[in-house]
Amino acid sequence: MRHNHSERDLSGDVDVNPLFARPGELRSRPRTRLPDAPMLPETAYQLVHDEAMLDGNARLNLATFVGTWMDSQARKLYLEAFDKNMIDKDEYPSTAAIEERCWRILADLWHAPDQDRAIGCSTIGSSEACMLGGLAFKRRWQEARRAAGKPADRPNLVMSSAVQVVWEKFCNYWDVEPRYVPITEEHKTLDGADLKSHVDENTIGVVSILGVTYTGMYEPVLEVSRALDEIQRDTGLDIPIHVDGASGAMVAPFLQPTLEWDFRVPRVASINTSGHKYGLVNPGLGWVLWRDRDLLPESLVFKVSYLGGEMPTFGLNFSRPAAQVLVQYFQFLRLGRLGYHEVQKASHDVARYLADRISAMDCFDLWNDASDIPVFAWRKAAGHNPNWTLYDVSDRLRMKGWLVPAYPMPDNLSDTVVQRVVIRNGMSMDLAANLMRDLQDSVDYLDRLKEPLPDVERSVFHH
Ligand SMILES: Cc1ncc(COP(=O)(O)O)c(C=O)c1O
Numbered sequence: 513m514r515h516n517h518s519e520r521d522l523s524g525d526v527d528v529n530p531l532f533a534r535p536g537e538l539r540s541r542p543r544t545r546l547p548d549a550p551m552l553p554e555t556a557y558q559l560v561h562d563e564a565m566l567d568g569n570a571r572l573n574l575a576t577f578v579g580t581w582m583d584s585q586a587r588k589l590y591l592e593a594f595d596k597n598m599i600d601k602d603e604y605p606s607t608a609a610i611e612e613r614c615w616r617i618l619a620d621l622w623h624a625p626d627q628d629r630a631i632g633c634s635t636i637g638s639s640e641a642c643m644l645g646g647l648a649f650k651r652r653w654q655e656a657r658r659a660a661g662k663p664a665d666r667p668n669l670v671m672s673s674a675v676q677v678v679w680e681k682f683c684n685y686w687d688v689e690p691r692y693v694p695i696t697e698e699h700k701t702l703d704g705a706d707l708k709s710h711v712d713e714n715t716i717g718v719v720s721i722l723g724v725t726y727t728g729m730y731e732p733v734l735e736v737s738r739a740l741d742e743i744q745r746d747t748g749l750d751i752p753i754h755v756d757g758a759s760g761a762m763v764a765p766f767l768q769p770t771l772e773w774d775f776r777v778p779r780v781a782s783i784n785t786s787g788h789k790y791g792l793v794n795p796g797l798g799w800v801l802w803r804d805r806d807l808l809p810e811s812l813v814f815k816v817s818y819l820g821g822e823m824p825t826f827g828l829n830f831s832r833p834a835a836q837v838l839v840q841y842f843q844f845l846r847l848g849r850l851g852y853h854e855v856q857k858a859s860h861d862v863a864r865y866l867a868d869r870i871s872a873m874d875c876f877d878l879w880n881d882a883s884d885i886p887v888f889a890w891r892k893a894a895g896h897n898p899n900w901t902l903y904d905v906s907d908r909l910r911m912k913g914w915l916v917p918a919y920p921m922p923d924n925l926s927d928t929v930v931q932r933v934v935i936r937n938g939m940s941m942d943l944a945a946n947l948m949r950d951l952q953d954s955v956d957y958l959d960r961l962k963e964p965l966p967d968v969e970r971s972v973f974h975h
Pocket of ligand 1: 636638639725756757759786798
């Protein structure tokens with residue numbers, strides 16, 4: 513056994529603090545090899561707990577979209593159900609029924625023209641949900657092409673250059689050519705301009721993002737749909753839209769109810785959201801819905817046993833936690849439309865307050881103003897003190913416990929660095945006022961520098 517008292521370099525054994533001072537208590541454990549012998553659960557717990565303690569504080573993590581606050585009753589439900597497997601529909605029929613109730617609630621919330629024709633399922637998050645939406649596009653396009661005796665080997669998917677990485681993954685994993693429409697200063701989102709030059713007979717669909725990850729801005733789904741209507745008139749191509757509403761699909765119904773982005777737009781075939789973002793559930797839950805079951809090719813659906821019969825399933829995983837689905841239903845019951853409105857409005861008010869305060873600072877210019885989801889980004893004002901960058905602001909804030917990432921915009925805007933905050937349930941006005949104080953202190957400190965901070969190579973923030 514290697515003792516690392518002299519090394520202290522985190523490459524040797526894990527040092528066991530003899531906290532419980534029991535005779536014979538071990539002093540170290542191998543770090544990257546399964547230990548030979550068991551240890552007391554209290555000691556193992558303390559070791560893991562102490563190391564995890566070094567993570568950032570989740571509530572102060574303004575980089576993530578993922579929920580970090582829940583009622584204690586939701587936590588209780590979660591603990592009661594953490595051992596249930598979502599795939600065991602036959603063994604946990606009540607949970608399976610609740611899952612169906614949840615996606616039906618979403619079908620109604622997103623204005624499916626006929627709730628009984630809609631179809632949906634839960635997933636581990638929006639990533640899996642996006643993959644399923646993309647797969648349905650690809651299979652439907654292939655089946656239609658083959659039926660027409662045309663080649664079906666070069667599918668492409670059209671989307672903004674600011675899509676979340678899952679769409680790059682989808683194209684990479686399933687051999688689909690990604691066609692990115694670059695965002696620019698004039699077109700900060702995919703808004704239908706220039707779509708014509710990106711689509712053709714091999715286009716399986718267009719992705720519209722409701723809540724662009726980089727900035728929180730909504731893409732105008734209706735305008736994209738109108739541009740596709742025009743393309744259809746000119747070329748006969750009937751190209752469907754998938755709305756990636758990872759965040760916005762759980763915000764827009766409550767804060768911008770008249771905005772038409774969902775199944776009210778006939779061209780929208782499918783929508784995904786993350787239950788674990790503004791759906792207000794802890795990590796591990798997404799949803800995907802199709803406006804009509806005919807849009808989900810039968811050839812993608814598998815059957816599992818359920819109440820002596822069979823139940824259709826569509827998913828990339830087999831085993832998956834079920835507790836989040838129960839927590840989602842809890843949130844739907846507990847909050848209702850009004851409660852969701854209140855929660856999202858509170859986050860929105862905080863985001864708008866921060867955006868106002870930050871726009872009033874000479875050193876920053878807003879990229880957007882949090883009028884869509886409670887998320888916004890800003891950049892450094894041109895010509896302001898060259899001794900520091902937004903990466904330095906990020907570092908200073910980290911010293912106070914706040915995680916506020918800085919990162920470059922996508923490809924053809926990659927010279928533009930922005931900083932972004934995601935305001936979620938649990939970020940009170942009071943905490944926001946503290947953040948503003950710490951941001952102002954950080955800038956005051958940086959503005960007092962006598963010379964530029966060294967420019968170091970940084971690991972890039974991933975969306
Ligand atoms: C627009 C968008 N799509 C997809 C995802 C992936 O979602 P998840 O983390 O739920 O897998 C994200 C995550 O931030 C997102 O912002």
